[in-house]
Amino acid sequence: KTYGGASTYIPMKVNQAGVIPIIFASSLLYLPVLASTIIHSTWLTNFVNNNLSNQNHISWWYVGSYFTLIIFFTYFYTAITFNPADVADNMKKYGGFIPGIRPGKPTSDYLSHILTRITLPGAMFLGAIAVLPFIAQGAWKVQSFPF
Template sequence: LMWIGEKITEHGIGNGISLIIFCGIVARFPQAISTVIDYLQVGTISPFQLLLFFVIALAMILMVIEINEGQRRISIQYAKRVIGRRMYGGHSTYLPLKVNQAGVIPIIFASSILMLPVTLAQFVHIGWVQAVGNFFGWGTWPNTICYGILIFIFTYFYTAISVNIKELADNMKKYGGFIPGIRPGEPTMMYIDRVLSRITLTGAVFLAFIAILPNFIGNITGIQGVYFGGTSLLIIVGVALDTMRQAQSYMVTRNYQGFIK
């Protein structure tokens, strides 16, 4: 699968590994739809509960798209420089800071840590270990609270290690760029750090909400056994948007080599 994914990345459209994961998640949709239809036929749920489930699912998809594509654009102005007889610079651009800079990584980190006591309880048959495993079982209140807190922490942690603010400020200063009203160097770095911290707060709250919400969907709608998870939703939306964006870039540049051949 890794080899096929690399070949898709090299000769196709989109990231091959992400597309394989995408297909694995989407392949479970028919079974989920069949389960919902069975619930409706048996009378376990009412048409209103089914409608409520689809409204919540649609709202989650729209929210993920909105936050995933959300950016805070910081204006950057480049000073004019005369080298020889030519003039360089003098144009303006922007620095895009994504609201959800960490993506799905914080959810994966948090779920991996919370699965540790449950996994140990399956192999170690000791009373207190079993009690801790049951206490942090999936769907319990301690698990849900710790899940949200860990996602919040890992969102800031991953954003801090993935965005090198000092390097951004140094490169901007090196090429004559500056933020209007902010001096180059240390003040620019502090300004970018302050803006990034504020929008990361929104991204962290969003990730925690999306990850925790599936635990309550079953209780709200009465549809059990159909997991509409935040992790799966983030992967599906992210891969679909990235693949669509790359396909559009190929169409604009009329670069069709590789995928057709």
């Protein structure tokens, strides 16, 4: 809608979820480590040390799982926090519309489609930023970074 000669827009973020998916993914990958310290099972401890522990070496299984979980939790958290039906109802109530899209359910479907499309680049970037230290650590063969 145009107000005073200026057009308005719907503020949809590329990374709607923020840093929450990184926290969720880290927590989920830490659960087997916690279980291995509580249970004291030899096979579980060996599995955790070889695949999930990032203390001694970099496991590509860990990095891939971390990246995948971040993408999953980005979509999951975005679906929880952003409700396109509410935005479409508010737009309809206040007289706003998207040109070429009917108010109501078509607007909600359009917003959901757009949000799904812009979430993927944000999720990929968030995952890349999160695994970059592990990749750099493996590439330069350093134990840890000083920061």
